[in-house]
Amino acid sequence: xxxxxxxxxxxxxxxxxxxxxxxxxxxxxxxxxxxxxxxxxxxxxxxxxxxxxxxxxxxxxxxxxxxxxxxxxxxxxxxxxxxxxxxxxxxxxxxxxxxxxxxxxxxxxxxxxxxxxxxxxxxxxxxxxxxxxxxxxxxxxxxxxxxxxxxxxxxxxxxxxxxxxxxxxxxxxxxxxxxxxxxxxxxxxxxxxxxxxxxxxxxxxxxxxxxxxxxxxxxxxxxxxxxxxxxxxxxxxxxxxxxxxxxxxxxxxxxxxxxxxxxxxxxxxxxxxxxxxxxxxxxxxxxxxxxxxxxxxxxx
Amino acid sequence: xxxxxxxxxxxxxxxxxxxxxxxxxxxxxxxxxxxxxxxxxxxxxxxxxxxxxxxxxxxxxxxxxxxxxxxxxxxxxxxxxxxxxxxxxxxxxxxxxxxxxxxxxxxxxxxxxxxxxxxxxxxxxxxxxxxxxxxxxxxxxxxxxxxxxxxxxxxxxxxxxxxxxxxxxxxxxxxxxxxxxxxxxxxxxxxxxxxxxxxxxxxxxxxxxxxxxxxxxxxxxxxxxxxxxxxxxxxxxxxxxxxxxxxxxxxxxxxxxxxxxxxxxxxxxxxxxxxxxxxxxxxxxxxxxxxxxxxxxxxxxxxxxxxxxxxxxxxxxxx
Numbered sequence: 001x002x003x004x005x006x007x008x009x010x011x012x013x014x015x016x017x018x019x020x021x022x023x024x025x026x027x028x029x030x031x032x033x034x035x036x037x038x039x040x041x042x043x044x045x046x047x048x049x050x051x052x053x054x055x056x057x058x059x060x061x062x063x064x065x066x067x068x069x070x071x072x073x074x075x076x077x078x079x080x081x082x083x084x085x086x087x088x089x090x091x092x093x094x095x096x097x098x099x100x101x102x103x104x105x106x107x108x109x110x111x112x113x114x115x116x117x118x119x120x121x122x123x124x125x126x127x128x129x130x131x132x133x134x135x136x137x138x139x140x141x142x143x144x145x146x147x148x149x150x151x152x153x154x155x156x157x158x159x160x161x162x163x164x165x166x167x168x169x170x171x172x173x174x175x176x177x178x179x180x181x182x183x184x185x186x187x188x189x190x191x192x193x194x195x196x197x198x199x200x201x202x203x204x205x206x207x208x209x210x211x212x213x214x215x216x217x218x219x220x221x222x223x224x225x226x227x228x229x230x231x232x233x234x235x236x237x238x239x240x241x242x243x244x245x246x247x248x249x250x251x252x253x254x255x256x257x258x259x260x261x262x263x264x265x266x267x268x269x270x271x272x273x274x275x276x277x278x279x280x281x282x283x284x285x286x287x288x289x290x291x292x293x294x295x296x297x298x299x300x
Numbered sequence: 301x302x303x304x305x306x307x308x309x310x311x312x313x314x315x316x317x318x319x320x321x322x323x324x325x326x327x328x329x330x331x332x333x334x335x336x337x338x339x340x341x342x343x344x345x346x347x348x349x350x351x352x353x354x355x356x357x358x359x360x361x362x363x364x365x366x367x368x369x370x371x372x373x374x375x376x377x378x379x380x381x382x383x384x385x386x387x388x389x390x391x392x393x394x395x396x397x398x399x400x401x402x403x404x405x406x407x408x409x410x411x412x413x414x415x416x417x418x419x420x421x422x423x424x425x426x427x428x429x430x431x432x433x434x435x436x437x438x439x440x441x442x443x444x445x446x447x448x449x450x451x452x453x454x455x456x457x458x459x460x461x462x463x464x465x466x467x468x469x470x471x472x473x474x475x476x477x478x479x480x481x482x483x484x485x486x487x488x489x490x491x492x493x494x495x496x497x498x499x500x501x502x503x504x505x506x507x508x509x510x511x512x513x514x515x516x517x518x519x520x521x522x523x524x525x526x527x528x529x530x531x532x533x534x535x536x537x538x539x540x541x542x543x544x545x546x547x548x549x550x551x552x553x554x555x556x557x558x559x560x561x562x563x564x565x566x567x568x569x570x571x572x573x574x575x576x577x578x579x580x581x582x583x584x585x586x587x588x589x590x591x592x593x594x595x596x597x598x599x600x601x602x603x604x605x606x607x608x609x610x611x612x613x614x615x616x617x618x619x
Contacts, residue, residue, distance in 0.1 A: 263544055
């Protein structure tokens with residue numbers, strides 16, 4: 001990859017102006033941990049617009065029941081944040097699983113979302129919380145559900161030559177009835193691309209006897225992070241016995257339907273893992289709710 | 301397991317040049333390449349032990365084809381044994397020179413002297429001693445250089461082509477390793493909880509280096525058992541990089557790796573030492589795989605024993 005000029009704007013307005021000037025030939029970069037290792041020897045970018053100095057985009061806040069994360073927050077920011085650890089610990093766990101310490105210190109959640117790798121850990125965990133994202137371009141700001149920002153055949157609808165992701169926002173959970181979980185399977189315990197990643201969210205009803213709402217996200221088993229909708233529909237308004245979870249894990253195996261992969265394993269093996277992971281993650285979320293588990297303690 | 305030290309049934313000598321300077325510094329020239337296993341340290345220790353020098357007074361010039369003699373390659377677990385002997389032989393020659401001069405100066409027999417802490421003592425009367433520097437000076441005054449060479453080739457024979465008989469190695473290193481594992485029978489993941497290694501190294505010239513060597517070998521052997529896999533697609537390597545060719549990280553190693561050094565002195569080795577380079581890693585792989593077999597009651601005959609292979613084997617068992 002080669003590029004011409006390298007800009008370091010100090011404000012969002014300045015960045016958008018530069019992007020417009022280049023009419024699609026310039027590109028936003030923050031941490032660069034995905035972009036700079038892209039295997040694009042023949043790509044020539046006229047200009048890089050490095051937004052990492054725009055301080056107001058790097059924050060994590062909670063106001064009333066709304067949690068907001070600035071797009072320039074690094075994975076380490078999220079992993080170490082007391083707000084995140086207390087409010088949605090599984091997001092801290094997911095952010096702690098990204099790449100390596102060095103990558104986590106530099107890579108941003110915004111980049112994680114716009115790069116749109118299906119199994120991107122932090123983005124996957126966020127999807128379980130069903131956040132709203134704010135994007136800005138020369139046309140102004142717009143909001144959309146994060147889950148709507150993925151193209152069906154892979155990649156993001158956010159255009160890094162014209163647009164900048166500003167922040168991600170989601171409702172905080174009432175830990176009496178709601179919680180989430182994140183799980184990762186890989187060929188070794190660190191610094192490895194995942195064989196299978198999953199995040200889940202669950203809300204029980206007031207007497208905790210049935211599941212009011214559930215979201216299960218799994219990757220990589222398609223070009224985008226996959227919501228297991230059939231499995232979710234089966235679970236909603238039902239109980240949470242072991243038999244129900246076993247049935248859900250069977251449905252999930254068809255819902256996900258992964259293919260043969262020379263690195264991740266055969267289709268039958270990956271399908272088997274989907275079933276195992278769904279069963280385990282549902283149990284973990286339920287356990288987190290029943291025990292009102294709060295901060296990430298390193299294993300939950 | 302037992303493992304032969306040095307080339308199999310072939311000569312593989314090593315040479316060393318040693319110069320003891322008038323300020324008491326020893327310069328050791330060895331072709332032996334230190335690739336991280338610590339041969340520079342070990343060879344310096346051997347020379348300093350033999351001559352009674354402070355370890356810091358031995359300077360090692362190694363692996364320089366412009367200046368050092370041929371010591372053969374750093375492979376076949378051979379350098380401590382073979383280059384160690386070469387350096388020791390060179391040191392012994394210089395010791396003989398110093399011994400002769402010191403015995404004359406102290407008026408005792410040659411066999412009555414010991415070399416320690418930069419002095420030469422009379423064994424039965426330690427108060428009677430002379431400093432190494434004085435002896436070197438006395439040699440120089442007589443026109444004697446405290447300089448020597450040494451070399452060593454293991455005592456082996458070639459293997460008879462028809463009968464397979466012969467003496468392929470001068471010595472063998474022995475080891476036993478034990479692995480304790482946990483298998484997740486739903487995902488196929490294997491966790492190695494404990495590795496215990498016992499290695500007969502003849503003599504551990506440097507205990508810390510031997511322990512590190514074995515620890516490193518254990519980690520590599522664990523990776524070979526569970527992770528390392530060259531993936532070929534129609535004859536082309538699909539993972540020619542460390543992103544997809546998986547070796548262990550710090551998070552993957554057992555919290556307990558216990559290394560136990562056994563010293564069954566090898567007569568023909570320097571101070572009884574043999575070697576430990578390859579032995580460090582060889583027993584680990586079968587120990588881990590045997591542990592998995594013990595856990596599951598299923599044998600595995602090729603590695604890596606991946607989670608997918610384990611799940612397939614378990615499913616086949618149920619059928």
